[in-house]
Amino acid sequence: MTVAVASGGITTPQGFRASGVSAGIKANGGLDLALLVSDTPATAAAVFTINRAQAAPVLVSREHLSRSGGVARAVVVNSGCANACTGENGLRDAREMARTAGETLGCAAEEILVASTGVIGVALPIASVTRGIRTAVSSLARDQGADAARAGRLDVSVPPADGQRAHARRNGRLFVRFQLHAVAFYRQRGRRRIRTWNLGRNHAESLCS
Numbered sequence: 001m002t003v004a005v006a007s008g009g010i011t012t013p014q015g016f017r018a019s020g021v022s023a024g025i026k027a028n029g030g031l032d033l034a035l036l037v038s039d040t041p042a043t044a045a046a047v048f049t050i051n052r053a054q055a056a057p058v059l060v061s062r063e064h065l066s067r068s069g070g071v072a073r074a075v076v077v078n079s080g081c082a083n084a085c086t087g088e089n090g091l092r093d094a095r096e097m098a099r100t101a102g103e104t105l106g107c108a109a110e111e112i113l114v115a116s117t118g119v120i121g122v123a124l125p126i127a128s129v130t131r132g133i134r135t136a137v138s139s140l141a142r143d144q145g146a147d148a149a150r151a152g153r154l155d156v157s158v159p160p161a162d163g164q165r166a167h168a169r170r171n172g173r174l175f176v177r178f179q180l181h182a183v184a185f186y187r188q189r190g191r192r193r194i195r196t197w198n199l200g201r202n203h204a205e206s207l208c209s
Contacts (some may be wrong), residue, residue, distance in 0.1 A: 009145030020147030077116025
């Protein structure tokens with residue numbers, strides 16, 4: 001297998017748009033809500049943490065993939081609040097994120113995956129988040145991958161790459177991977193695939209490996 005890394009971002013493949021906005025989750029006013037959208041329904045698959053304590057976004061995204069039959073249109077990622085250890089209220093907020101995104105994009109809530117990273121045990125400011133989602137939809141563009149990457153990251157001293165593309169050839173087939181924080185899109189034989197997971201150490205290996 002040969003691998004070549006090229007410059008690019010999450011929106012480099014045709015058919016994907018992204019945005020990153022400030023929804024008011026972070027006290028410093030920084031970018032904290034990212035949206036990735038496939039212009040057409042994408043074949044979707046996911047691997048999730050196997051920890052016993054699973055955050056609301058993990059539970060909701062798993063539920064949505066099951067209900068949609070493995071189809072997704074978008075991923076909403078917020079930083080600044082993990083929406084973890086938040087009980088039924090957290091589940092309600094995660095579902096509201098998906099509902100708002102689906103309503104604004106014109107698709108079913110089950111076709112939206114959600115992810116959150118940040119402080120544990122704190123409730124999402126859901127009114128601010130839903131406003132941010134609507135703003136993010138109106139800001140979607142092919143050249144906004146870098147802002148989406150910044151909006152979906154943890155507050156760490158070394159920021160992640162805005163986007164990285166890896167070409168891997170195995171058995172004559174070409175796989176292309178684009179990563180954004182906790183989200184990865186795959187394209188295989190002209191079909192788009194989405195993978196999303198909760199950050200942690202115990203994840204399954206890549207579906208394309």
